[in-house]
Amino acid sequence: MASVVLARTDSAFLAVLAFVVSFVPAVFGAALLGGLADRVSRKLVLLFCDLGRGLVITVLALVAVDGTPVWVLLAVLLLAEFFSAPFDATQRAVVADVLPEPRLALAGMGLMRVLFQLDQVIGIALAGLVIYAVGARSGLLIDAATFGISFAVVLVTLRARPAMRDGEAPASFLHDARAGARLLFDDVALRAIVVLGWGATVFVIAPEAVALAYARHDGMPAQVGALLMASVPAGAGLGAYLIGRQAPMRQVGAMLPLAVLSCLPLLATCLAPPWWVTAFLFFASGLGQAFLLPLMATVNLLTPRAFRGRINGLAGGGFSLASAGSFLLAGALADLTSPAVAVTAAGALGLALIGAVARSWPRGAIHRSASRVYSSG
Numbered sequence: 449m450a451s452v453v454l455a456r457t458d459s460a461f462l463a464v465l466a467f468v469v470s471f472v473p474a475v476f477g478a479a480l481l482g483g484l485a486d487r488v489s490r491k492l493v494l495l496f497c498d499l500g501r502g503l504v505i506t507v508l509a510l511v512a513v514d515g516t517p518v519w520v521l522l523a524v525l526l527l528a529e530f531f532s533a534p535f536d537a538t539q540r541a542v543v544a545d546v547l548p549e550p551r552l553a554l555a556g557m558g559l560m561r562v563l564f565q566l567d568q569v570i571g572i573a574l575a576g577l578v579i580y581a582v583g584a585r586s587g588l589l590i591d592a593a594t595f596g597i598s599f600a601v602v603l604v605t606l607r608a609r610p611a612m613r614d615g616e617a618p619a620s621f622l623h624d625a626r627a628g629a630r631l632l633f634d635d636v637a638l639r640a641i642v643v644l645g646w647g648a649t650v651f652v653i654a655p656e657a658v659a660l661a662y663a664r665h666d667g668m669p670a671q672v673g674a675l676l677m678a679s680v681p682a683g684a685g686l687g688a689y690l691i692g693r694q695a696p697m698r699q700v701g702a703m704l705p706l707a708v709l710s711c712l713p714l715l716a717t718c719l720a721p722p723w724w725v726t727a728f729l730f731f732a733s734g735l736g737q738a739f740l741l742p743l744m745a746t747v748n749l750l751t752p753r754a755f756r757g758r759i760n761g762l763a764g765g766g767f768s769l770a771s772a773g774s775f776l777l778a779g780a781l782a783d784l785t786s787p788a789v790a791v792t793a794a795g796a797l798g799l800a801l802i803g804a805v806a807r808s809w810p811r812g813a814i815h816r817s818a819s820r821v822y823s824s825g
Contacts, residue, residue, distance in 0.1 A: 465776075499595075504527050504528035513585075537764055544753070550822050564681075565682070573678045576675065628755055648710075651797075658790050672723055688737075699741065699742035713733045
C-alpha cells in the first residue's frame with residue numbers, strides 16, 4: 449500500500465500514512481481488546497483475528513483500482529488492522545502458556561523473534577518482486593491467502609486452553625484496561641522496561657518509514673526500497689539470534705547498551721551515502737534491536753498470567769502510538785529535507801531519549817525482578 453500511495457502522490461509523508469494506518473487501531477484498540485486474551489480462549493482469539501484479516505484484505509485487493517481514492521484504500525486497511533491488536537497481544541501471551549518454564553519461554557520468544565524478522569526480510573523483499581511482477585492487487589490477494597494458512601496452522605497445532613479468568617464476574621473492557629494500567633505503572637521494573645520500548649520507536653521505525661523514499665531520492669526503483677526496508681529486520685533477526693544465545697540475566701543487562709548501538713549507525717546517514725551503504729547501516733542498526741527480545745520476554749514473565757493479555761495490549765498500544773508518531777515525523781522531515789536527514793535526526797533523538805531513560809533506570813529493581821522470574825525456571 450505504501451508503494452501504491454508513493455507512486456500516486458510522490459510524497460514520503462503520504463506514503464508513510466499507509467504504515468501509520470496500520471498502527472492506529474492498536475493505539476485505540478490494543479489497550480482495550482488485549483483483555484480478550486485473558487477472558488476468552490486464546491486460540492479462539494487467534495482464529496477469529498486471522499479470519500477477519502483475511503476477509504478484509506481480500507476486499508482491499510478488489511477495490512485497489514486506479515479509480516479508487518487513496519483515502520478509501522487506507523480506510524479498508526484500517527479496518528483490517530483492527531484485528532491485529534488483539535492477535536498480537538494474544539500471540540505474545542500464549543508463548544508463556546505453551547512454555548511455562550521461564551528459560552524456555554525466553555528461548556521460545558527468541559526463536560519466534562528470529563523467525564519473525566526472517567519472515568520480514570523474505571516478505572519485504574518478495575513484496576518488491578511481486579509488485580514488479582504481478583502488481584499490488586495480486587500481492588494483496590496473496591497476502592489474504594497467508595492469513596488462511598495461519599488460520600489452518602493455529603487450528604491444527606495449537607491446543608485449546610480455557611480462558612485465564614473463567615469463573616470471575618464479567619467486567620468491562622475499560623475496567624480490564626484500568627486494572628492492567630495500575631499493575632504496569634505501579635511496578636517500577638515493569639514500567640521502566642515498557643517505557644524504554646516506547647521510546648525506542650524513534651530509531652526503530654525511521655529507517656523503515658523512509659526506505660522507499662530514500663531509494664526514490666537516490667534514483668532507484670521500488671525493489672531497492674524494498675531491499676532497504678528488508679535490511680533492518682535482517683539485522684534484527686541476526687541480533688535476536690546472537691543475544692538469544694546468552695544467559696537470561698546477561699540479556700537483561702544488555703538492553704540499554706544495545707539500544708545505544710542501534711542508534712549510532714543511523715547518524716552516518718547524514719552523509720547521504722548511496723543506497724547499498726545505507727543498507728549496511730540499516731542492517732547494523734537492526735543488530736542493535738536485539739534488546740527488544742529480552743525486553744518483550746521479561747515484560748511477559750514479570751506479568752502475572754491472568755494479566756498478560758492486558759499488559760501486552762497496553763504495551764503494544766503505547767508502542768503503536770509512538771510508532772505512528774515516529775512514522776509521521778520521519779515522513780514529514782523527509783519531505784521537508786531529505787530521507788537521509790530524517791534518519792540522522794531519528795538516531796540523534798533516539799540517543800537523547802535513551803539518555804533520559806538511563807538517568808532513572810532502576811537497575812536494582814530490574815535485576816531483582818528478573819532474577820526472581822528467570823531463576824524460578
